[in-house]
Amino acid sequence: MTNPLASATVEIEMPFHDIDVMGIAWHGHYAKYLEIARCAMLDTIGYNVPQMRASGYAWPVIEMNIRYAAPLHFQQKIQVQAVLVEVENRMKINYRIFDLETGKRLTKAHTIQVAVSMESGEMQFASPRALLDKLSA
């Protein structure tokens, strides 16, 4: 099993503006839910967007995969869990979305990010020390 390097869980309530004409959260909005959990996780290691920029690196998402098992409805409360599972050459984060009330798992997802030097614009093939130092701290 993958040993989590860092993790965080956030609670979100489905707002009206995320609900589509079929009465469910439009699938594209899930990228926001993942990001809120990801930022909370990055805060636990002190390497969220401001610290990334201060370290000289942007970390663009190069892959996002979402598997939707069950829809979300207006005012439904969910838990979104973000787990950091890879850091050596890239940052891979796994996500699970659960119904807050029943605990049922509704969605699985992952994102992959790589470090890009803000000075040279070059993609880094190994994660910079700035991230690794945060994790060993």
Added chain:
Amino acid sequence: MTNPLASATVEIEMPFHDIDVMGIAWHGHYAKYLEIARCAMLDTIGYNVPQMRASGYAWPVIEMNIRYAAPLHFQQKIQVQAVLVEVENRMKINYRIFDLETGKRLTKAHTIQVAVSMESGEMQFASPRALLDKLSA
């Protein structure tokens, strides 16, 4: 090679409100670009959202995968191509995003949708005739 059952290409210009603090289109917005191309493709076979509903089926997205090879910038013009490649048991659509000026491929993606009966709420393990008839028409 997969034989395309239907396809469409749309042009989109990156609006200011899709650009994040790093100066690139936020990765979550791509779901919109894919959808605009998907709807254009579905219009070519006469089975877009209104016709889906009229046929008694919702077609929720059950998987979305996006691989971002290069970022998008403010006012950049892109072509988004949607190609229907599977319909028997589910609808699988492949996408490519190209820079309009250079033709360079910037993003690859796919989505998978399944038919759900709006009456019973049950997922269909084979695509309903409503879709297949449109394709043979």
Added chain:
Amino acid sequence: MTNPLASATVEIEMPFHDIDVMGIAWHGHYAKYLEIARCAMLDTIGYNVPQMRASGYAWPVIEMNIRYAAPLHFQQKIQVQAVLVEVENRMKINYRIFDLETGKRLTKAHTIQVAVSMESGEMQFASPRALLDKLSA
């Protein structure tokens, strides 16, 4: 002074995807913050969107006005207050956004909604009893 008929206050933290290239929340996103507070207020009187629909009326927004006094930044925590101030012929709601930490007022806004019969599609020149009964309950 206008006597509030109902009110609610919610807390929101600025997510990364709402921040634009200037480093502040893009002005268009505020409609979401107002709506989250409005729905919380409507819940206090038991007349949120599901109850509106059950009563046979849609309540489209016919006017939105927002005055931005100070910008919002990534991870800034705000309080959004929604106050129902008019119901006889239309629903007018006033909003204030405050910085959670300092209490400084950052934004003023209001929205106006009118009842539209979902059956006839006709705009109602007096608010339907469904709303007024909720307020007197």
Added chain:
Amino acid sequence: MTNPLASATVEIEMPFHDIDVMGIAWHGHYAKYLEIARCAMLDTIGYNVPQMRASGYAWPVIEMNIRYAAPLHFQQKIQVQAVLVEVENRMKINYRIFDLETGKRLTKAHTIQVAVSMESGEMQFASPRALLDKLSA
């Protein structure tokens, strides 16, 4: 009558992801439609966001007012017209949204922006020469 200093009109087709559970474009999305027209208008005078930043000024929106006369539906095509009507101390832009097919006016709006020095962070009580020079050019 106010003499337009600059203007532009854009065409937009309502995408699926802007449509809410009532089957109409959610009112908050209109800020995007206005912005697309505003950016097109600013391009005609060569003072869009990149030129604003190059001139040392941000131009945050300090007021947005939208009056919705009729709803927008999925795949409806609209024309959005942006007209620059004030520039001396602030930039005021009026908007009209029309149905493309019938020419019926659906929405009226305006936004007000002020120049803020990116160096000092101070709001400018008179519009900087950078803007005025563009208009006299």
